Amino acid sequence: MQYLTDVATHRTSTGLNSRKLLMWAFLGSDVLFFGTLIATHLVYRGQSVSGPAENILDIPITSISTFVLLMSSLAMVLALSGLQRGKIGEARFWLAATALLGSVFIGFQMYEFAEFAHEGLTPRTNLFGSTFLIMTGFHGTHVAIGIFWLWSLFFATFNGKIHQGNSLEVEIAGLYWHFVDIVWIVIFGVVYLVGAYGVEEHVEEAGHAAAAILGFG
Amino acid sequence: MAHLADSHDSHPGPRLYITVALILAALTGIEVGAFFLELSSWIVVWILILLTLTKFLMVVFFFMHLRMDDNRFSLLFFAPMVIMVSVVVALLALFQNLTR
Numbered sequence: 001m002q003y004l005t006d007v008a009t010h011r012t013s014t015g016l017n018s019r020k021l022l023m024w025a026f027l028g029s030d031v032l033f034f035g036t037l038i039a040t041h042l043v044y045r046g047q048s049v050s051g052p053a054e055n056i057l058d059i060p061i062t063s064i065s066t067f068v069l070l071m072s073s074l075a076m077v078l079a080l081s082g083l084q085r086g087k088i089g090e091a092r093f094w095l096a097a098t099a100l101l102g103s104v105f106i107g108f109q110m111y112e113f114a115e116f117a118h119e120g121l122t123p124r125t126n127l128f129g130s131t132f133l134i135m136t137g138f139h140g141t142h143v144a145i146g147i148f149w150l151w152s153l154f155f156a157t158f159n160g161k162i163h164q165g166n167s168l169e170v171e172i173a174g175l176y177w178h179f180v181d182i183v184w185i186v187i188f189g190v191v192y193l194v195g196a197y198g199v200e201e202h203v204e205e206a207g208h209a210a211a212a213i214l215g216f217g
Numbered sequence: 218m219a220h221l222a223d224s225h226d227s228h229p230g231p232r233l234y235i236t237v238a239l240i241l242a243a244l245t246g247i248e249v250g251a252f253f254l255e256l257s258s259w260i261v262v263w264i265l266i267l268l269t270l271t272k273f274l275m276v277v278f279f280f281m282h283l284r285m286d287d288n289r290f291s292l293l294f295f296a297p298m299v300i301m302v303s304v305v306v307a308l309l310a311l312f313q314n315l316t317r
Contacts, residue, residue: 014289015287016289024290025293031298032301035297035305039308042309043309060249067245071238074235077279078234179281182273185273189268189269190269
């Protein structure tokens, strides 16, 4: 308990908490990681020569899972807010809610993957399968790690290791969880929705339209 | 240094967070609605990109507290973001030219 308090309040030459700095640096590197996966998927989109591809995506189901993950972000920030106000019971409730909503999201993803497999789409089927399943699979792995982290914080509230004085512990986990949420916001928007229109053609088309409006076309 | 620069005594309360979450949910609804609209496809694409960007920034600034946190955290996060967006745009442009 003393250790956790010490690392939350230690003095540094930058004036920034080192662990929080580390988390932001990690998130910065993870931006590049997911950026690479998303770019690879977009580049190879529409180039699969066999098997099911873009038209297999189920937008209504994914909209629900997106909503669930968004609400888990709300639960996460409410857990932190509760802890910072010294309301440990509230923090505990919202931590559990966040983990449960994350589990529901994972459930949706497993359902989606099972449906794809049922329709013949696996990572080995074609370029769409490889790039899409690896990208969303890595995101799901991040969510799963986050769920374990959240449950560990939840149980730590019972033995006094997490309390108002070291809310930074929950804040750092929250940064990770919200990052997982924003990655999904981008994947849902760019890959599921925009991608369904054929991103390359329409970005080009939109560029021509913008040029025409500005008088360059 | 008497106190850490990243201390958070001024975090907003639950009401703001719930408002932000409701806006995020509404924007997601608009996104899905726009997807099924019979509009010109480039208009829908730009609406979707704009809504995605808005949701992204709302989570980053309100839920991750970058709005009120130290600017060096923003730099650590947004610098790779600029690189990432540049890479995506460059790759799309490159492969579009190579494959069409």
